[in-house]
Amino acid sequence: MAKKKDVTAVEGVHVRERETEKALPKTLPGAVCWQWVRCGKPGCKCERGELHGPYAYRFERVDGRLRKHYIPKADVAALIAACERHREDGRARRAAHRELTELLRGYTATCREVERWVKTARSSR
Numbered sequence: 019m020a021k022k023k024d025v026t027a028v029e030g031v032h033v034r035e036r037e038t039e040k041a042l043p044k045t046l047p048g049a050v051c052w053q054w055v056r057c058g059k060p061g062c063k064c065e066r067g068e069l070h071g072p073y074a075y076r077f078e079r080v081d082g083r084l085r086k087h088y089i090p091k092a093d094v095a096a097l098i099a100a101c102e103r104h105r106e107d108g109r110a111r112r113a114a115h116r117e118l119t120e121l122l123r124g125y126t127a128t129c130r131e132v133e134r135w136v137k138t139a140r141s142s143r
Contacts, residue, residue, distance in 0.1 A: 042093065042096050042097065042100060045100055045101075045107055046078075046101050047079075047104050048078030049078075050074055050076050050089065050094065050098045050101055051075055051076075051077060053072060053073055053075055054069035054071040054072055055069060055070045055071050056070070057070055073088065073089075074089040074091070074094045075089060076097055
C-alpha cells in the first residue's frame with residue numbers, strides 16, 4: 019500500500035507542476051528579487067540577525083503602488099523568464115515606436131515640401 023501512496027504523491031507533484039506551468043503567463047511586469055526575511059517569532063535565530071532565506075519575490079507597480087508577491091521555488095525560473103520577456107517586449111515596442119515616429123516625421127516633412135512646391139507652382143502661373 020505504501021508504494022501506491024508514493025506513486026500517487028509523485029503523480030500529484032507532476033500534475034501540480036504541469037498545472038503551474040499552464041497557469042503562468044508568458045510575460046509578467048515587474049522584477050524578481052531575492053530577500054532575507056525576519057519571521058518575528060520570539061527566540062528565533064532571526065532575532066539575533068541570522069535571517070531566513072533567501073526567498074524570491076516579484077515586485078511590480080499597480081496603480082502607482084509597489085506590490086510584492088512571494089514566488090515558490092518551483093516557479094522562480096519561469097517567473098524570471100516571464101519578467102525578462104516582458105522587459106524585452108517593452109524594449110521592442112519602444113524601438114518600434116521610435117522608428118514609426120521617425121518615419122512619420124519624414125513623411126510630414128515630405129508632405130510640407132510637396133505643399134510648398136504646389137504653392138510655388140500655382141503662384142508662378
